[in-house]
Amino acid sequence: MNGDLRTPPQRSYANEVAWSKREKTVARTAFEAALDRELRDVMRQAKDRADSLQQSSDLWELERYLSESRREIDRKYDYRYSQLIHVLGTLLSQGRLQEAELQGLAEDKLQRIRSLAEWLAKSTA
């Protein structure tokens, strides 16, 4: 028997969380602020390291630092709603954002983010 081709089955994701319009704005603002701060930190570090370049090994260390920073930033700042709890939890655990910046998210999301942040902070301590 043929299935109904007009209504394909909805895939359901374990991580699926609904984000209200307001929550999306809060999350996006916090995300962008953390990214901006992290980029500024990398710029400041790059300037400091470049200032004190003495020999070729310092140069290639600066290169390695920048490559690793780029890879880490690419990996970490993944703005997909299915990943956003993980992203915000990670940023919170690293002190890249403050809990106050997440005010406006529903309590269940805040709890999941906080709980992940605590877990990550403990496991990397």
Added chain:
Amino acid sequence: MNGDLRTPPQRSYANEVAWSKREKTVARTAFEAALDRELRDVMRQAKDRADSLQQSSDLWELERYLSESRREIDRKYDYRYSQLIHVLGTLLSQGRLQEAELQGLAEDKLQRIRSLAEWLAKSTA
């Protein structure tokens, strides 16, 4: 019949050139001086670019510049006697070394280096 195992056949290379002890010293000194100058140039450039970092794209451009510089330097500074004519010819064509620094090499080597340098300068002009 067995070949004589104690004296394996000598392989002969098209690029094989004999370098006297004195020539090795001249070549090594010129090579190291060019490498040192090139590294200093990259360091100066890196400092300048780091000084004027404004946004993330500048940061990743600095990273790309350093990666490419490292790859180019690794590729170019190949101190094998079988490659040395090519290496010195390339450095001469790029103004990375002056002909005066090669004084002490036999005239046939100088001619090959000069001829390659002119060819490369023409073909990248």
